[in-house]
Amino acid sequence: MMLPNLAPISELYVSYDSAQKLKQEAADLASWDLTPRQICDLELLMNGGFNPLKGFLSEADYDGVVENMRLADGTLWPIPITLDVSEDFAAKLEEGQDIALRDQEGVILATMTITDSWVPNKAREAEKVFGADDVAHPAVNYLHHTAGKVYLGGPVTGIQQPVHYDFRGRRDTPNELRAYFRKLGWRRIVAFQTRNPLHRAHQELTFRAAKEAQANLLIHPVVGLTKPGDVDHFTRVRCYEAVLDQYPQSTTTMSLLNLAMRMAGPREAVWHGLIRANHGVTHFIVGRDHAGPGKNSAGEDFYGPYDAQELFKQHQDEIGVEMVDFKHMVYVQERAQYYPVSEVPEDATVLDISGTELRRRLREGIEIPEWFSFPEVVQELRRTSPPRAQQGFTVFFTGLSGSGKSTIANALMVKLMEMGGRPVTLLDGDVVRKNLSSELGFSKEHRDLNIRRIGYVASEITKNGGIAICAPIAPYTATRRAVREEIEQYGAFVEVHVATSLEECERRDRKGLYKLAREGKIKEFTGISDPYEEPATPELRVDTEGVEVDNCAHQVILKLESLGLIKA
């Protein structure tokens, strides 16, 4: 039987006085502004959550971790904790030099002595750690498209914890949790890792797991970085707080873990186990497809459904935490009770709601039954994900100059304002160029910058429940895609191609610009001396030739209705 070692674990922080001194000295050091993921990693390095690591991995440790899940000295460690930086920054450094690690506001959190600097083979890292060099995997995508080209390794000296302004009382370091368990006399503790809201089935399965292990329960949700598209942690924590009241008093506690998940399935499960061991727990619930990243680019799962459980079992002794099987719970209607799927009485009516179905019900404002979740949880989720017809969205017109984008966009704005309910903002090409982008010209670089600015403003409007109507030329597919991705985090992105032909735009030549462009008096003119990449699959394509503006705007309204974004 595993009993917890609840003695304090070693941290990387120096004493308060040394920290003050170090902070002053560090002002002169070369400094690196940490990314959100690096801040999460640094916090767990400094507070002992990543014990036995003493800093960001050296090259030898990294190689060992990538190849066989072990540090150079043979210790089990499955995920590379590396400090990725730009080539320019790395070029200025020498071995043995100290650098300051700062948060995004410039506060010095730690110093690090550089022992190693190398260019990693990212394809190998992707294959070995995540199982495939496929950017459909969020961590592989991060590795190739966000992470810097060079890795720095070396020991870290902790100055101060990253500051959190939210849920302070719910965040605990490993030592704080250990002290809490000691104080309450908890000897066996089963931890439940989650990045999703908890519903009745989760409450049942965690409570059962605790009973089976004769243990107390620690709900240990991740609030650092989870999978893109997850419910934000603010909402989740309010949901967890509501569920916490459902457990018998003093059997269960909840603590927030500022971990940056990698969605690495089996390796991630082992990593989660090690982190939990550092937090003083004895048991850990691992389920089907633990920390799964979704489908690969061929539409298949990255890992087998039980790979995580198998890998965990193999290394259980070294991890120092016992695995508890996650039981898939379903609701049996006749008994009005939850059962593990394997124990469902014969001929019983089994009810279950999948994650996809839940999202559909939220999106469409359909009832979510009480047997499935707690009313307080549903209420929280509805506050953050109102039905589609109340969410913000962006209509993004694209087309040649003089194609009629602005005219249709204006008509659409007026129609939407007539309907009321949500604020409407029009970001017209010309208007944006007068205000947001007055210093920009029409090179590819400047056009991209212009579109990205429009995208940023539209994403903020969408996030806050408004309607953004954009009407720039936006000639490049890749830039339009980037803006779509940014906005789709918060609401729908409806691309409308105003497909007026070049001949027609030139014939109309409302502003006389085509004539000037033909005469060479305006350079880089879209359609004449600069490219326009037509959208291949816009949500809507409107043809303005021989069609009234009112009718074009109406087509957009019909599209918005069919997408459920407005109600007829």
Ligand code: PPS
């Ligand atoms: S872009 O490519 O999306 O950044 O362009 P946009 O911000 O929509 O600006 C297009 C308007 O600027 C005028 N204009 C030009 N258009 C294209 N190419 C060149 N070289 C150019 N120079 C000035 C033109 O009036 C466009 O307005 P619209 O409303 O599209 O006709």
